[in-house]
Amino acid sequence: ICRGFSSSAVRNVVIKNVTIIGGGQMGAGIAQVAASTGHSVTLVDTNDDILQKAVKGIEGRLKRVVKKKFADKPEAGEEFVQKVLQNVSTSTDAASAAQSSDLVLEAIVENLKIKQDLFGQLDKVAPAHTIFASNTSSLPITDIASSTNRLDRFGGLHFFNPVPVMKLVEVIGTSATSQDTFDSLLNFSKKLGKTPVSCKDTPGFIVNRLLVPYMLEAIRLHERGHGSKEDIDIAMKLGAGYPMGPFELGDYVGLDTVKFIIDGWSAADPSNPLFAPSEMLNKLVAEGKYGKKSGEGFYKYK
Template sequence: MRSERFCPLLAVWLVTTGFTLARSTAASSGSSWAAAPSSCSTPSRRCGRRWCTRRRCSATGPPSPSSSSSPARRVAAASGHTVVLVDQSEEILKKSTKGIEESLKRVTKKKFADKPEAGTEFIEKTLKNLTTSTDAVAVVHSTDLVIEAVVENQEIKKELFKRLDKFAPEHTIFASNTSSLQITQLANSTTRQDRFGGLHFFNPVPVMKLVEVIKTPMTSQKTFESLVDFSKTVGKSPVSCKDTPGFIVNRLLVPYMMEAVRLFERGDASKEDIDVAMKLGAGYPMGPFELLDYVGLDTSKYIIDGWHSLEPNNPLFAPSPLLNKLVEEKKLGKKTGEGFYKYK
């Protein structure tokens, strides 16, 4: 599951030759993968490696500390990918770039504690792989892989893919970073269903090694293998799953969090005790209410509402009156200062 940002974003990674990761974003409504790239006119060229990428990203809205986009861009750039950040606002691009630089400094402080000069060199090399632009459409024309990371809204995602499909090269593979929606429905908005799959990264991206690679009935084996290969090139451990809502992790995680809410709604236990119980009893780093606030209550509501519409008789997907009330009151968690808990 991915935490959401204050403002809507459409995020797309555009991967081209030379291992340059690209991503583009445009206004929508809270995306977890906000980027910080720019337009790049360098044409893509095939190289010896299977995936060589240029990354570009366009995003709108202030960056959120819990957003996975900046860490994702840092991971890409630090892996040697050229990251081109595309956004509608120069102000957001500057904030994103600054956030990446600060993140790099924190990493190098630990990684190169005994070699500060090597740390400085690492930061400089990584930042050289980052450029910025406000042109989103131009990003797609020379890419091998497009990874979308928009807000969890099917219609917004479909509209974006439909638009990019008109400009992307025929060979380009499309992938969604959705955490809950069916990939097949998104693929049907394009003319490349056989070159369409899912790549679900986890937050915080620099730390979490997992990537869920989703294969629809229409995804070709070649496309699937390419997505698996790409995941490995960015240092992740891919697992495979069919196109079922929530895939593996969220299909287990979301019902768990919702059951915690129901436990609290019934008055069986306080949210504080539930969180403590799961951290100390199950060894989880965060309790379910802490995690809900971190992810964003609106995100969780959108996911559970979507699953409920698909399986209305499934008790695991039953809506929560309390969750609905908090979202209606704009108490969405850490990003708004209040959710199940209050934040200063």
């Protein structure tokens, strides 16, 4: 009996063809890693200039990697770079790219409505087996997935910046994500050479849920006059073995991003003291002092 292509017929999708939407910092990094590990990647963004810049960036980073890795065999290195680049194509048409993809992974602007609109459209054209995933840092996967009819084939794949260097991927399952989908996402992460951890769809997943309140606590400690920024950073590096102190880390991540995350959580759960806003953080962001990228945050940069 033919019952059509129901979701229960979709089992253990092996992810080979990948569409990555958003060719910015994260999307280009994910595309690089996926292409380097033999996946066929279509990178999508809003215009060709951005896409060309993203591919140039991928090429530059690959060349730096092979310079070290293939130091004594430069031809093999060049061959590897060309092979990886052949695995990457670009498009400004997400819908047509999605039609031949096993996975559509989104790394566009952190805006719920825009992500919902994107997946809502793609849901109508993507094959039944195609898994959708978001790289969001702060939005609930459940909310993003709600614009689609493939809740069982929707999850989160949260990468870390810079993607080619950072080993971790948080794999997020909602209450509706099927075990097959979750397993496919875990396997895909391993194929990328990453180490996946399993997360629930809760604010900040694992890493940011611990890291953001920690950064806020450091700022509060400083606001109370209980330690200088420099001393707190030194203390956490030498006393806790962290590679960066909390103020250095905030400047590296971007204080606007830290504020955006904490404001979102605070709006959703205002009674949680760990999510309380910080006057110092708000003031720095209002002054355009976002950290390293703007030349000044808690510290000044050249």
